[in-house]
Amino acid sequence: MLKQTPLNAAHRAAGARMVDFGGWDMPLHYGSQIEEHHKVRSDAGMFDVSHMQVVDLAGEGARAFLRQMMANNVDKLTLPGKALYSCMLNEQGGVIDDLIIYFMREDWFRIVVNAGTAEKDLAWMEAQRQKLAPQLTLTPRRDLAMIAVQGPNARARLWAAMPGSQEISEHLKPFQAAEMGTMFIARTGYTGEDGFEVMVPAKAAPFLWQALKEQGVAPIGLGARDTLRLEAGMNLYGQDMDETVSPLESGLTWTVDLASPRDFIGKQALTCQPVARQLAGLLLLDKGVLRSHQKVLTAQGEGEITSGGFSPTLNQSIALARLPAAVATGDAVQVEIRGKLLNAQVVRYPFVRNGKACYKNS
Numbered sequence: 541m542l543k544q545t546p547l548n549a550a551h552r553a554a555g556a557r558m559v560d561f562g563g564w565d566m567p568l569h570y571g572s573q574i575e576e577h578h579k580v581r582s583d584a585g586m587f588d589v590s591h592m593q594v595v596d597l598a599g600e601g602a603r604a605f606l607r608q609m610m611a612n613n614v615d616k617l618t619l620p621g622k623a624l625y626s627c628m629l630n631e632q633g634g635v636i637d638d639l640i641i642y643f644m645r646e647d648w649f650r651i652v653v654n655a656g657t658a659e660k661d662l663a664w665m666e667a668q669r670q671k672l673a674p675q676l677t678l679t680p681r682r683d684l685a686m687i688a689v690q691g692p693n694a695r696a697r698l699w700a701a702m703p704g705s706q707e708i709s710e711h712l713k714p715f716q717a718a719e720m721g722t723m724f725i726a727r728t729g730y731t732g733e734d735g736f737e738v739m740v741p742a743k744a745a746p747f748l749w750q751a752l753k754e755q756g757v758a759p760i761g762l763g764a765r766d767t768l769r770l771e772a773g774m775n776l777y778g779q780d781m782d783e784t785v786s787p788l789e790s791g792l793t794w795t796v797d798l799a800s801p802r803d804f805i806g807k808q809a810l811t812c813q814p815v816a817r818q819l820a821g822l823l824l825l826d827k828g829v830l831r832s833h834q835k836v837l838t839a840q841g842e843g844e845i846t847s848g849g850f851s852p853t854l855n856q857s858i859a860l861a862r863l864p865a866a867v868a869t870g871d872a873v874q875v876e877i878r879g880k881l882l883n884a885q886v887v888r889y890p891f892v893r894n895g896k897a898c899y900k901n902s
Contacts, residue, residue: 545590546685546745554759562656564591566762573763577852580731580768581895584691585760586752589730593658594684594739595651595665599676602649606641608672608804609665611787613797617643623715623728626795627787628661629806633813634783635790637661638775640728642717650717650724652686654777668805684724685745687738689757690768692895694735701751702738709736730765732772732892770858771851773821773889779832780819780846780860786810789862791819791889815865819846821889822859823899824875826882830859835876836884840864845875853892856901860889 542565551558556567567588569576579585597606606614612626622643628636637657642650653661662680669676689698699706708718709725714734717726724739740748753759766776773791775781781790788796788810797804798811822845824830830848841864848859859875867873869888874881891898 543591545588546742547588547590547687547749550746550749551588551759556759556761559762561591561762564655566591567759569761569763570759573761573767574852576758576760576764577767579758580691580733580760580764581853581892582692584689584693584697584735584757585764586749586757587688587690587760587765588685588749589688589737590685590742590745591655592686593653593655593661594681594686595653595662596679596681597649597651597676598679599647599673601673602647602676605669605673605676606649607802609668610641611796611804611806611810613800613802614641614643614649615800615802617641619716620644621712621717623717623726625715627781627792628664629787629804629810630783631806631809633786633806633809635777635781635785635787635792636664636783638777638781638792638795642726644719657777683742684739685742687740687745687748687752688729688731688735689738689752690729690731690733690735690760692733694733694757697752697755697757698736698738701755701757702748730772730774731768732774732890733768733895767849767852770847770849770860771853771890771892773860773891775819775860776847785862786813786815788813788815789817789819791860817843817862818865818867819860820863820867820869821887821891822848822861822873822875822884823887823891824857824859824882824884826884828857828877828882830857830875830877830884836861836863837874837876837881838863838867838871840866843867843873851891854897854899854901856899858891859884
């Protein structure tokens, strides 16, 4: 039996094509994935992300515990509501998960982890809590639903749908959050567009969904969510990194604090490992579609596509690929697709920034 979010009935009523996504019954699209993609880039769309796991860490010493658990440094979090993106590593320096941490108080941090890794993450955090900080409590919050509202008009549409929300969220900077009664509003997202991720009590989610719909916010499925995040150059756990891959070889060096004397799980492994690979962008120059696991041939050796697909904004196929570290931006490479070698160019990502294409269709 697949797990269902509080919005499952709303998706089915809207005619969504439902799929199994990590054990959850989730909408892939509501008719046209490409139209949904363009809606987010040009206006506003909403995503049901209630399958993701919210975890509250509470108690004295919460910050000290997270200093040891996370590759990024939670000491950067000084203002209540401030958020931090980080990887949580194993002893070998592999990525257990990538997640967002919100600092609310010294005795309360809110963590949002990926749906497909939630059970694994909770087991790992609980084992470390028992060993390092038994006074703390870890509370999974399945009583909360989460709706992401994304796009250039997302903020205005949310404010119209939620009376009182503008006053509390208008001055939030990116990667900041605030509470509004039982609601939690964060200026975060996974599309490369501005907007919010809103946590509400599960029973209130259908009402917020309907209120947003009445303000012209279109429901968006997982298909467009993936093409949006790929254009934005955002990693997807299980494809662009996992427990066998270092964040230093996953384009996530910026999230790893190796400069401070702070120790954290996986730090020693990272400092000892040579960085032989890198995550880079690819633009396909020939006709075809780049997909994950396709082989990439470079002058410096073989690589592999981790995430690939068709970019509706660029009208061209794009990918993230793990390549030899010596490969440079601008290099010509070839991708093996169905027995043929197609030409591609190594580029910097993101492919789309603030709704605008960074590259012209060649």
